Amino acid sequence: MKDVSLDEIVYFPSLRTQPAELLGLRELDRARKRRMLPLLTLTPTPRMPALVDFRHAARQAEEVMRSLPYLVDLGRAPSEHAAAWRQLVDPAQGFRLWREFVQDHPGALPVVQAPDGANPRAVAQQAVDIEREFGLVVFRLRGAVPLTTGVELALDQLDAPGRALVVLDFGTERDWLLGCAGNARDLVLRWRARWRDLRVVVMGNSFPSAAQALGRAPTGEFPRSGRLALLERELHRRVGASARVAYGDHGSVHAPSEPGAEWPPGLVRIDYTRQGEWRFERRLRSTVDEASQEAASAIVSGAPGFGERGLWGEHAIQEAANGRAFARGREEWTAVRVNLHLATQVDEMIEEAAAYTRAPCAAGSPSSC
Numbered sequence: 001m002k003d004v005s006l007d008e009i010v011y012f013p014s015l016r017t018q019p020a021e022l023l024g025l026r027e028l029d030r031a032r033k034r035r036m037l038p039l040l041t042l043t044p045t046p047r048m049p050a051l052v053d054f055r056h057a058a059r060q061a062e063e064v065m066r067s068l069p070y071l072v073d074l075g076r077a078p079s080e081h082a083a084a085w086r087q088l089v090d091p092a093q094g095f096r097l098w099r100e101f102v103q104d105h106p107g108a109l110p111v112v113q114a115p116d117g118a119n120p121r122a123v124a125q126q127a128v129d130i131e132r133e134f135g136l137v138v139f140r141l142r143g144a145v146p147l148t149t150g151v152e153l154a155l156d157q158l159d160a161p162g163r164a165l166v167v168l169d170f171g172t173e174r175d176w177l178l179g180c181a182g183n184a185r186d187l188v189l190r191w192r193a194r195w196r197d198l199r200v201v202v203m204g205n206s207f208p209s210a211a212q213a214l215g216r217a218p219t220g221e222f223p224r225s226g227r228l229a230l231l232e233r234e235l236h237r238r239v240g241a242s243a244r245v246a247y248g249d250h251g252s253v254h255a256p257s258e259p260g261a262e263w264p265p266g267l268v269r270i271d272y273t274r275q276g277e278w279r280f281e282r283r284l285r286s287t288v289d290e291a292s293q294e295a296a297s298a299i300v301s302g303a304p305g306f307g308e309r310g311l312w313g314e315h316a317i318q319e320a321a322n323g324r325a326f327a328r329g330r331e332e333w334t335a336v337r338v339n340l341h342l343a344t345q346v347d348e349m350i351e352e353a354a355a356y357t358r359a360p361c362a363a364g365s366p367s368s369c
Contacts, residue, residue, distance in 0.1 A: 002109060002134050004037070004069040010242075010349040011036040012167065012201045013251030013342055016043040017057040020331045021252045024338025026064045027312035032346045039071040039111065039140070039167065039248070044084075054084055054101075062105045071138055072102055073111040089115045091122035094129040103133070111138045111167075112154065120150045127154040127164075137164040144170060144180050148187065155195055162197030170204040170235070172250055177204045177231045181238035188245055202239050203248035206231035207278060225298060228278040242356040247349050251342050252334075270295045270317065270333055272340040274303065276348070289325045296320035309347075313339035 015021045015038055025038065040061045044053035054074075061072060074088060088098050095113055102110040110130055114123045131137045137158060139151045146168065155161050168187065170180040188200050206229075232249045239245050268291035271280040279302075281295035296317045300306050307314045313336040320328065 002069070002107070002136075004109065004136055006037070006136075006165070006199060008035060009037045010247070010353050011342075011346050012039060012203065012246060012248035013345065014039045014041065014169065014203060014248065015252050015338070016041045017060050018043055018252070020334035021338050022060055022064050023332075023335035024313070025342065027335070027339050028342050029311075030066070030068070032343055033065070033068050035346050035350060036342065037069060037071060038065070038251075039073060039138075041073045041075040043075070054088065058101070058105050058108070062107060065107055067107050069107050069109060071111055072105070072108050073140060074098075074113060089113045089118075091118055091126070094122065094125040096129075099126070099129060099133060109134050109136055109138065111140050114139075114150055120153050123150050124154040124157045128157050131158050131160070131163065135163060138167065139164070140167045140169055142169045142171065144176055145183060152191075152194075155191075155198070161195040162199075164195075165199045165201060166191070167201045167203055167248060169248075170202075172205040172207075174206040174231060177206050177235055178238070180204070181235055184235070184239045184245075188239060199246060200244075201246040201248040202236050203250070204232040204235055205250035224283065225281045226279075228280070230273065230276050230278060233276050242349070242353045247345075247352075249345065251345070252338055266291055268292045268295050268333070269330075270299060270320075271337045272299065272313070272317070273344045279303075288329070289323075292320045292325035292328060293323050296325075309343065311340060311343050313337070313343070 013036060015025060017040055025033075042054050042057040042061070044057055058072065061070060074085060088101060089095065090097050098113055099110060102108045112123065112127050112130060127137050127139070137154075139154070141148065141151060151166060155164060158164055168180075168184050170177055170184070184202055191198050191200065230249075233247075236245065236247045266286055266288055267282070267284045268288055269280065269282050270292075271278060273279070279299070281298045283291040283295040285291040285294065296319075299317055300321045307318050316328070316332075316336045319325070
């Protein structure tokens with residue numbers, strides 16, 4: 001059994017085992033990593049369409065976390081690795097192959113797999129076996145209106161439902177995210193009435209898929225800068241905040257890669273999170289280095305105290321502002337974005353959790369008491 005305590009965890013980010021996301025996580029300091037429990041979806045690359053590629057992704061996750069606990073998931077079947085994916089989610093003997101796969105990686109904890117068409121009893125047996133072998137049982141429900149019957153059946157089979165964690169993942173659509181609050185609140189109340197100590201995480205992502213349409217310059221000729229509220233934080237508050245549910249989000253920020261066909265050379269975008277909102281800068285100049293320096297300088301000058309936390313991502317932006325952008329491209333800026341996002345969410349959720357510990361009804365609505 002792998003021992004992991006959730007009492008000190010304040011943040012549950014969902015990430016993929018993609019190079020930029022792993023780099024951003026790797027460069028986060030250990031103290032902040034201890035306060036989060038990342039949910040890492042194994043994401044193989046198309047060049048190795050076999051089970052070995054899932055193993056490679058799992059090893060990368062292990063190396064990044066450096067013996068700290070983390071969750072691993074498979075997500076939906078990838079088109080290039082469908083056969084290997086189906087092998088791992090074989091329901092025989094309580095999804096034995098999946099459990100053995102995760103056991104090979106110290107620190108890893110498996111998310112319960114429930115592929116379409118799986119027998120609910122096989123999924124429940126998997127949960128029972130995970131409880132016995134790993135201690136912590138994690139379910140992930142996706143979509144605006146998730147199906148809960150299978151999870152509830154499995155929870156009834158556990159010896160200690162208080163050691164279970166249900167992640168309500170409402171996806172990456174900004175338009176519908178806050179509309180999920182009512183359903184989430186109803187589910188949490190129903191589950192808590194039945195399993196008093198059950199832990200629930202509310203997760204989403206509100207970064208728009210068309211971020212380039214935001215923050216136009218005064219003359220309107222090109223997107224330059226702007227701010228955007230993190231709706232997933234508001235979703236968390238509406239469901240009950242830290243007094244009732246734990247906070248999670250899609251820490252990688254699922255936005256299209258840029259520049260694409262419609263984006264000219266010399267375009268740079270730098271994003272970072274601070275105080276419940278996204279802040280972003282876009283610059284188009286004759287060279288990437290020139291654009292990077294101007295965008296980074298705007299961030300540094302517009303954020304008093306920028307760099308005081310000693311974060312890797314802050315250092316990268318300061319280096320660019322000083323004219324030392326090197327060959328930093330869109331993947332590297334994605335890593336910077338992930339690094340700053342994870343650090344900021346941990347820091348701010350530590351403060352929120354402390355506030356609710358001191359006075360659980362003071363900062364939230366009466367329904368959160």
